[in-house]
Amino acid sequence: MERPTAPYFSVGLTGGIGCGKSTVADLFAARGATIVDTDQIAHGLTAPNGAAMPALVAEFGAAYADARGALDRPKMRELVFSDPQAKARLEAILHPRIRAATLAAAQNATGSYVMFAVPLLVESGGWVERVNRVLVIDCLEARQIERVMTRNGLTEAQVKAIMATQATRAMRLAAADDVIDNNGAVAALEPQIAALHEVYLAFSKRMAGMASQHL
Incomplete structure (x- = not known):
């Protein structure tokens, strides 16, 4: 423990x-x-106007954003399933941001x-x-x-x-x-x-x- x-x-x-x-x-x-859900954090980062979207569009191109300005998740999923390097590029953008948001949420936790x-x-x-x-x-x-x-x-x-x-x-x-x-x-x-x-x-x-x- x-x-x-x-x-x-x-x-x-x-x-x-x-x-x-x-x-x-x-x-x-x-x-x-207190539940800190990394999936929910990731969804927030890749939602319309999400904090990770400018970096994702710069890395992968505007085609990977949908009409609302969110990450086109099915298209990105298809890419990373077939291309390990693309998966690594995606994780290099998302993982540090997810970790920072996760730690911030934990520091502000009020649960038992x-x-x-x-x-x-x-x-x-x-x-x-x-x-x-x-x-x-x-x-x-x-x-x-x-x-x-x-x-x-x-x-x-x-x-x-x-x-x-x-x-x-x-x-x-x-x-x-x-x-x-x-x-x-x-x-x-x-x-x-x-x-x-x-x-x-x-x-x-x-x-x-x-x-x-x-x-």
Whole structure:
């Protein structure tokens, strides 16, 4: 639990596509956690007049902005799936901005602890060291595929292609301090989240106590 030096207790929430990260994050938020969602931050940066849009247009051209001035996400997704160098160029623009906005949101947090929702936490290479605990939402790969096909209208092949770019289920579980099983209904999440919330509150109070001793 002693990884970062930030003055607040933090949890990194992750899971593969279709595992239910947003649902779990909402349930923790309802219990008083501050959720910092890197996907929401990224969407804000690439929305019309988003802070990253001038750099993105300069790097990739105006064709990668839609009629509203936002990032043309389907077009960019197609490019980065086929061109690793384009993916690296995109990440070089977005990742520093996402990290700065994420840290600013965490510093202003008022919840009982901070939970960073990071879809690619395991893949990023740096997040594991920046949080006190890693919480993985786990489900069977067949369930992931079924959920994403239903939710997004994608084919099985398209979902599998996305999953192939993410860490494997085994890799995520190997990085986890805590695991929530989300193979069932939402009701089955409640007792798991309630128990972990109490654990995180205890960690947060202990950290606050240690910090006050050094004042």
